[in-house]
Amino acid sequence: MKTFKDLVFKPHAVSDGIIARVQFPNGYGVSVVKTEYSYGGKDGLFELAVLYNDEIHYDNPIANGDVVGYLRPEDVTDLMSEVQRF
Numbered sequence: 001m002k003t004f005k006d007l008v009f010k011p012h013a014v015s016d017g018i019i020a021r022v023q024f025p026n027g028y029g030v031s032v033v034k035t036e037y038s039y040g041g042k043d044g045l046f047e048l049a050v051l052y053n054d055e056i057h058y059d060n061p062i063a064n065g066d067v068v069g070y071l072r073p074e075d076v077t078d079l080m081s082e083v084q085r086f
Contacts, residue, residue, distance in 0.1 A: 001080075001081055001084055002022055002024065002080055002084065003077040003080060003081075004032075004073040004074070004076045004077045004080070005077075006022065007020035007022060007032055007076075008020055009032075012033060012035050015035045015036060015037055016035060016036060017033060017034050017035025017036065017037075017038065017041060018033065018034050018035075019031065019032070019033045019035075020032045020033075021051070021054075022080075023051070023054060024083065024084045026084065026086055027052060027053060028050060028051060028052050028057070028060075028083050028084070028086050029050075029051035029052075029054065029083070030048050030049065030050060030051060030076075030079070030080055030083055031048070031049045031051055031056070032046050032047070032048050032076055033046065033047050033049075034046050034047070038069060039067065039068075039069020039070055040069045040070035040071065043070070045069070045070050045071055045072060046069075046071045046072075046073070046075075046076055047067050047068065047069040047070075047071065048067060048068045048069075048071055048076055048079050048080075049063070049067040049068075050062055050063050050083055060083075060086070061082075062079055062082055062083065
């Protein structure tokens with residue numbers, strides 16, 4: 001299983017911050033960001049969006065129609081594990 005440690009962060013293209021994206025064999029993936037505008041970014045925390053076929057996918061049991069914010073690295077790992085089990 002992939003974890004937070006497997007994420008490769010790059011500079012965010014739109015705002016000052018970082019972003020990492022990873023796809024899983026089941027067709028799902030995650031986008032993890034930390035910017036001044038992301039939920040928790042100003043506090044050093046991360047925001048996660050669930051992806052399907054490399055597009056944001058809001059209709060899933062994790063996000064409930066949105067992204068999930070205010071995440072510590074271990075929280076990101078927990079959610080990544082759930083997405084990999086879809």
